[in-house]
Amino acid sequence: MAAGEERELVDVASAIAASAAALLRELAEEDVTEFERLEGPAAALPSATPTAPTTPRSPRSPRSPVTRVAAMVPGTRGPISWNGDRPTLEEVRTELGDCQRCGLHEGRSKIVFGDGHANAGLMFIGEGPGEHEDRQGLPFVGRAGELLTQMIEKGIGLPRRDVYICNIVKCRPPRNRNPLPPEVSACRPFLDGQIRAVAPRVIVTLGKPAASLLLDREVAITRLRGSWQEYQGIPLMPTLHPAYLLRKYTPENRRAVWQDLQAAFERAGA
Numbered sequence: 023m024a025a026g027e028e029r030e031l032v033d034v035a036s037a038i039a040a041s042a043a044a045l046l047r048e049l050a051e052e053d054v055t056e057f058e059r060l061e062g063p064a065a066a067l068p069s070a071t072p073t074a075p076t077t078p079r080s081p082r083s084p085r086s087p088v089t090r091v092a093a094m095v096p097g098t099r100g101p102i103s104w105n106g107d108r109p110t111l112e113e114v115r116t117e118l119g120d121c122q123r124c125g126l127h128e129g130r131s132k133i134v135f136g137d138g139h140a141n142a143g144l145m146f147i148g149e150g151p152g153e154h155e156d157r158q159g160l161p162f163v164g165r166a167g168e169l170l171t172q173m174i175e176k177g178i179g180l181p182r183r184d185v186y187i188c189n190i191v192k193c194r195p196p197r198n199r200n201p202l203p204p205e206v207s208a209c210r211p212f213l214d215g216q217i218r219a220v221a222p223r224v225i226v227t228l229g230k231p232a233a234s235l236l237l238d239r240e241v242a243i244t245r246l247r248g249s250w251q252e253y254q255g256i257p258l259m260p261t262l263h264p265a266y267l268l269r270k271y272t273p274e275n276r277r278a279v280w281q282d283l284q285a286a287f288e289r290a291g292a
């Protein structure tokens with residue numbers, strides 16, 4: 023084996039070991055000691071949650087004059103570019119194409135780009151697609167997705183189609199592991215493109231990996247949730263991942279998520 027290949031293998035092994043260690047820390051933080059098969063329909067959030075009016079959102083500022091925006095993307099295709107400092111989602115999706123910029127393309131069935139309103143005031147971001155999402159090409163469509171829909175529709179009274187939902191990486195990591203740094207780096211320009219396209223007034227991150235990746239530091243989600251952060255000048259509310267909520271469907275966790283979503287909803291004026 024050539025020295026370069028050996029070094030590359032060592033780098034990959036180190037990245038996987040770091041990811042595994044981070045996952046173990048995350049599970050420990052969330053008190054996960056065993057995994058169980060979840061059955062039956064997702065339980066609903068408390069029905070006593072107030073419904074918020076779905077008032078029309080205030081008009082968005084017009085798009086800025088066209089300028090050329092370019093960012094270097096690691097991988098097989100050089101710089102990406104689109105016209106305008108606020109590209110459309112279609113432009114970002116077109117640029118993504120049949121992406122092979124990182125190794126995650128090898129195991130995917132479908133690219134999971136994103137779903138929802140192109141001018142949403144609220145944008146939800148998870149870390150990556152799971153099995154159901156990979157099969158359907160849509161974000162948050164499994165049991166965790168059902169619960170997220172209930173969190174949005176019953177918790178804050180908005181139709182799910184009025185928010186925008188996506189992930190940091192657009193292809194499913196094997197065995198649902200956390201995305202590795204090179205995978206996040208390769209996909210990040212497209213997430214940033216989506217954020218520029220939608221221009222949400224508030225971002226809600228779902229779970230520890232998404233908050234850690236966007237804030238560029240490892241966070242303790244059970245302590246950080248509910249406190250305002252910022253990503254690229256946009257207010258960011260970290261909250262628990264619906265999959266975690268499914269595992270620990272306690273009144274305390276439901277109340278915590280409901281409070282986080284209410285705060286995000288009010289700040290977005292959605």
Ligand code: SF4
Nearest residue numbers: 121124127193208209
């Ligand atoms: S995860 Fe992102 S960068 Fe990697 S192959 Fe999929 S779309 Fe491309």
